[in-house]
Amino acid sequence: MTKNNSTILIVDDEPVGRDALEMLLTAQGYNLAFAGNGIETLSKAAELTPDLILLDVMMPDMDGYEVCRRLRSDPLLAEVPIIMVTALDDRDSRLTGIEAGADDFVSKPFNRTELRTRVKTVTRLNRFRRLLAERKKFEWVVEQADDGYLIINNKGEISYLNQQARLYLNLSPDQSEIITKTFQELVQEQYRCEPQKAWANLYTIRQIASQEPSARYLVRPETAIAGTFWLHVDMLRVDQPISANGKTAGGSDWLIRLRDVTEQMVLQRTKWEFQSMVAHKLRTPLIPMLNSLELLTLRAPHLSNEETVEFAHIALTGVKQLRNEVDDVLQYMDATGLSKPNSTDRFVLSQLYPIVNAICTDLEINLLPMHNFEELIHNTSALFISKQAMELILREIIENAKKFHPRRAPVVAIYASYLSPHQFSVQIADNG
Incomplete structure (x- = not known):
């Protein structure tokens, strides 16, 4: 069957009646299906959900009225238009049909032009009704x-x-x-x-x-x-x-x-930044390590004990630095993220100086007193960043200050202030 054409289910227990309607409607381009009794009608209707049912009233076992009632009681078929084809032309028969749920009546013998016109009108209206229903469903889905x-x-x-x-x-x-x-x-x-x-x-x-x-x-x-x-x-x-x-x-x-796609783009950017950071952190200590080990390998017989110890010390220092960098990377990977608005582990401003002081103590770095320490230590405002992530950032900055200081002994100062009600500035300076 062509899905673009309306489907009509013709119901008549007499083959002659079915053939007459088939001859009348085939040339109109409809998809025609047939049933010879009430049970078959209900089965075919459930299978096809037709655009129109032409239903004969006088059938044995289950007449057209009962078929109509059962169709109207089925939620999936209740809206299917039904035209009753009947030889009965009295008022009571039509009232019974209307009460059963019929939409229209055609009396036998029927006028060919009249029947074609009614079928065309009903199928078109039903198609529009279905399109409207589908449009309403679509609009609801789109709105949600x-x-x-x-x-x-x-x-x-x-x-x-x-x-x-x-x-x-x-x-x-x-x-x-x-x-x-x-x-x-x-x-x-x-x-x-x-x-x-x-x-x-x-x-x-x-x-x-x-x-x-x-x-x-x-x-x-x-x-x-x-x-x-x-x-x-x-x-x-x-x-x-x-x-x-x-x-x-x-x-x-x-x-x-x-x-x-904000979440996906932020994730991709974080991935790129992480890869860049890892490449920088791991390559930096490898350079002195490789240079020292190459010299030891190629020139060991010609080096003095002092030179051998010096190159070995450089390589060992690089190994230790590499280990620290790997630890930092692993710690970064374990962090809950640099921005967690829903996190309960928010970074509170009063924690800033104690964290920096602890990092400096761990790295054996001098930290100058903070000029607004008393004001900050009582500030309970929370930033949209976890405490662990903030500590990682501060440690990375202070480690770099020590790493690139001429004597690896910087003096660190920290400054913190509000730029606006929604912006907070943290500055870390050193004498390197």
């Missing part, structure tokens, strides 16, 4: 979606957007509010388009979509109270319906999906 969806024309004028898209574009949640700005204008107010090549010629959606296929992102830069926000943009061309003159109302519309 985590992704933002918009429909715009080639100029970027918005004809539809769901609540999530309104949120992403900083629009009122009121669906009745008229949107006067184009999609491009709304985007440029708060986002950076990345990569710029994929968004070149940001004048019409047609020009944007004509670029080489690539990932497109909208990026809202980091602020004092929020991190960088990433939206992945997908664009799908949707042709408008063709009118009677063979033309569309205005070319094509575009369905745009806005998907929040």
